[in-house]
Amino acid sequence: MSGFENVKGIYFDLDDTLLGYWVASKKALSQTFEVASPASVSPAQMLGYWSEAFAKYQTEIKTPEWYPGYLKSGMQTRNEQMRRALALAGIVDEDRVTLLGDTYGRLRNENLVLFEDALDVLNLLQQKYHLGLITNGPADVQRQEIAQVGIEPFFDPILIEGEMGIGKPHATVFDRAENAWNLRPHEVLMVGNSFHHDIVPAMKRGWLGVWIRRETDVPPGKTSVESIPENAVTPTATVSSLTELVGLLS
Numbered sequence: 001m002s003g004f005e006n007v008k009g010i011y012f013d014l015d016d017t018l019l020g021y022w023v024a025s026k027k028a029l030s031q032t033f034e035v036a037s038p039a040s041v042s043p044a045q046m047l048g049y050w051s052e053a054f055a056k057y058q059t060e061i062k063t064p065e066w067y068p069g070y071l072k073s074g075m076q077t078r079n080e081q082m083r084r085a086l087a088l089a090g091i092v093d094e095d096r097v098t099l100l101g102d103t104y105g106r107l108r109n110e111n112l113v114l115f116e117d118a119l120d121v122l123n124l125l126q127q128k129y130h131l132g133l134i135t136n137g138p139a140d141v142q143r144q145e146i147a148q149v150g151i152e153p154f155f156d157p158i159l160i161e162g163e164m165g166i167g168k169p170h171a172t173v174f175d176r177a178e179n180a181w182n183l184r185p186h187e188v189l190m191v192g193n194s195f196h197h198d199i200v201p202a203m204k205r206g207w208l209g210v211w212i213r214r215e216t217d218v219p220p221g222k223t224s225v226e227s228i229p230e231n232a233v234t235p236t237a238t239v240s241s242l243t244e245l246v247g248l249l250s
């Protein structure tokens, strides 16, 4: 028995589970640096500096210096990454920081699209299951993404790190999610692309976990998808599309 026959509620992650975040981000970065890089730095160089800055800044976002601002709005992070990319190019220019940050934020949102099977899959699953969303990130960015692709009506609850003040993989978030439906752990399934944020905490709690791995799920500056760590929990299943998920549930 796989356990899928017991599932009554499904929580989805958002970024790179239902929509292509990194594809949109990388497209937007290229477009941004094409139109708004300083004259002395090529777009390719700026992308390199941005990626270098990103690798370091990612480790700092959850620190007290940055986290409270990050929860509220994506602007601080966008601008700080541009500030650091410019600094690596030897440039200090706050007007340029704002121009690059704003342009990137706007273009990333415009480039966001659902994976091509997402709407069909959500329409199908909502007939049989509770559907919810658990997503990390700033409140404004996450709400904007959900609105941009029009999926809000599918989900109740929608749990956003920026609104809760705490995010995955914290157990509190999964507590809250489970209690919202009054289901038992083995009746809840988590579907997500992040092994550490989605799959590990769900499996530890006794939920089922479907890890979704796509070739497009690669941040700027990286060349491959996340790999499974040694001695880690084993997902209930691993899939490469949402359509494959439907196959497991039927």
Ligand SMILES: [Mg+2]
Binding pocket: 013, 014, 015, 016, 017, 192, 193, 194
């Ligand atoms: Mg994700």
